[in-house]
Amino acid sequence: MTVDISERQQDGVFIFAKRECETCQMVEPVFGQIADNLPTVIYTQDDPTFPSCVAAIDDTSLESSFSFDIEAVPTLVRMKDGKEIARTYGWNRHDWETITGLKALGEGLPDMRPGCGSKSREPGVHDALRARYGKLDYKSRQIRLGEWDDDIEACFDRGFSDGLPVVPPTDVRILRMLEGTTRKPDEIIGDVPPNLSPITVEKVAINAVMAGCRPEYMPVVLTALEAALDPLFTMHGLLCTTCFSGPIVVVNGPIAREIGMNSGINCLGQGNRANATIGRALQLIIRNVGGGRPGELDRAVLGGPGKYTFCFAEDESDPTWMPLSVARGIGRDKNAVTLFQGDGIQGFLDQRSRTAKELTKSLAMSLLAVGHPKLCEFTNAMLVLVPEHYAIFREAGWDRGRITEELHRAMVRPGKDVIQGAHGVGEGIDRKRVDEMVNKFWPEGLLIVQAGGQAGLFSAICAGWTGGRFRNESKPVTREITI
Template sequence: MNVKLQDGILIFAKRECETCQMVEHVIGQIADKIPTVVYTQDDPSFPSTVSALDDSSLESSFAFDVEAVPTVVRMREGKEVARTFGWSRADWEKLTGLEGLGEGLPEMRPGCGSKSREPGVYDVLRAKYGKLDFKSRQIRLGEWDDEIEACFDRGWSDGLPVVPPTDVRILRMLEGTSRKPDEIIGAVPPNLSPITVEKVAVNAVMAGCRPEYMPVVLTALEAALDPLFTMHGLLCTTCFSSPIIVVNGPVAREIGMNSGINCLGQGNRANATIGRALQLIIRNVGGGRPGELDRAVLGGPGKYTFCFAEDESDPTWMPLSVARGIEPGKNAVTLFQGDGIQGFIDQRSRTPEQLTKSLAMSLLAVGHHKLCEFTNALLVLVPEHYAIFREAGWDRGRITEELHTAMVRPGKDVIQGAHGVGEGVDPRRADEMVNKFWPEGLLIVQAGGQAGLFSAICAGWTGGRFRNESKPVTMEITT
């Protein structure tokens, strides 16, 4: 409860503060001579020298933005004109105009943190008593309604439970970015609905993100909305594909992303929830729901989430973001339109030439053995496989070049009908030497655990055959 004091003193205190206990009689001295209102944060009977107002709700402490106790505020004509906190005889005497306060006490002593500033409390108070300017439509639930079930009932879920997006959680999520809540990021397909930073925060909450993930989520969304990424087509496709997010730069370590053991699997909050946030945005804001505009015949696990960080611990390896034009040391995301994991196992090849031929055999199976320049591919090269290349002096450029060369085949072997198989390239290419991928269509990422010669291939979306219309997108992360 806030009392409208026109002229006088406001004091905020709590019993558990030793400094407040020390100045208990001083508060009484002031109240005897000046109109004084005391708010107590934890015990209505404290201080015993005055009749205090119970502020255990912390509404008044929040309204006056109290950071520490005791805090003494001078009011004049209903407005604050001065304040001090902690105990300082000189400051208290100057503020009150009274002399001889606290005789026998030390000249000064620091106070304690206000209960309104305890971890987690301030955000709750902001949501309860602050002037929120959220634009998102609020849903009011009944006292006995289950929040998680309500999210299911309203179709906000990808099939797994989501975190209910309360005001407090949204406020905390927005603290992860310097961008304004009402800033419009773009139009989300398929409905081309405008999305603000606030709406991103709502879905990031539901996905289970932490606030520090917000810059990555926002940049991943911006990349997905780049026309070159063709998110609308990727969503409406009948194929398996979905966005695969690769994160580069110091931010991956700072937010605890996994680039090592099981990095394409479960168990890491950042990996799991960043990718999920993007998928929920497409669903909840853009309207991309399975069975409606999402027409995937089978779909794939990546439609829940597919996000990981590249392992940049080996200085001999050029990160994917750098290879795609981002300055070294900068944070970036790359979005690749891809499918699930095609395992690659080769535990016997020990030279780069052997391993290149072996990898090429598996890469040729992407989409179909006879489909060429039809999809892109993402190769996740594990450290032990990369070590074979590194020890022979092969860098990213050499590995990529040699793989492309190893996958060139005579057109007569891959045309439609060849070898009794209907699928294949245009028969008019029978006399050509045909590449499996476009020159820029093979992306290589280094990641994974240190023990095991098991790399992975993620086939690209079939829209990749439209070389200049649909491409992976890389963007630098901004806060």
């Protein structure tokens, strides 16, 4: 006769099993032997009628399996005075006899047989159980929806979206996202403009979920946010500007490959989840936590597609090329994020230049158009150099430093050609500089990144934000990624 014990604090034996486990089926007679001699509770994970020899508690909800942290079945747990004193899993006659104090268990059965994985440990299930039965210590305000509410529409209605559907941030999804970082959920990253609202790792995770990120993207998202909150990045000004600009996120290091970022074909376009969602997560944080909503404090006259997301990885496959992060002080093979205040893409097409000097002059002509051909030391710029264009420089023995130096030299012009009113155009630099030789960009104002497909002589120029004219107050920011 089985003596049930329904509360964990009582003494006795707990057994966790499932019908689909062959070992559980094999030792079913042992369950009866134990139940005939000791207070016994059997929890069945998949079939309330199993085992047939002993009445079992239906644990198809897996609540008890989760509570006891069952990893495999069958599992035998011995309780005494409200405490667990012994546990074993799988079938091992010696262990089962030692724990129960009973002899001659399972005569005729093999001495040992491994068990099966607990249903509570199946992929995705454990996180769902943590969310349902665990003790969640979320600090963010939770919104409870009605039974018939549409989650995605509810996010739209509450203004959480950038205009595209977002992934509803359920408890399960937030838990999984937080597992992508070792940082504590309540750690404060900083104050997000324009409202200067404090943001925790937990709130970063929520927005990363909504953006569609995977948990392994979290270190990149967190570092991109830290870079954006650096006062030198002037995120507040970038947000409130009437210009086109937004954060452009460039990722360097092994992590870009590990999380599957695109640095090749179509890397500035659609189709890659990491590229698309990391940049989007940053934009959603600015919107949802900082309050940067279009038409309110976001005052862009036209804006641009980059305000949804603009994120890509640099191609570091060519050993002759110095990655952007290294050029900006981060060690080789280190993971890093660079944030650049930039606009959309200005295409550069040159399929005929075959020497480094020809290509330099050609690139300089397009770079001079950034912002306006007569504006100098007014904005920064990012040049995304495709492999075929870089190959022309590489064959000439030019490295990053030489390319940058020659481009700057090719863009120096007489002040008389770019002052206000020159050539019948009102825009331009101060007339007092008429006798100077004027640089297009500050010496540090041209960032070069190598990326793109192997076929096609089509590079890209991203104009910088006009706030770059304040040379020492607004700059691109590079941060090493921490897990």
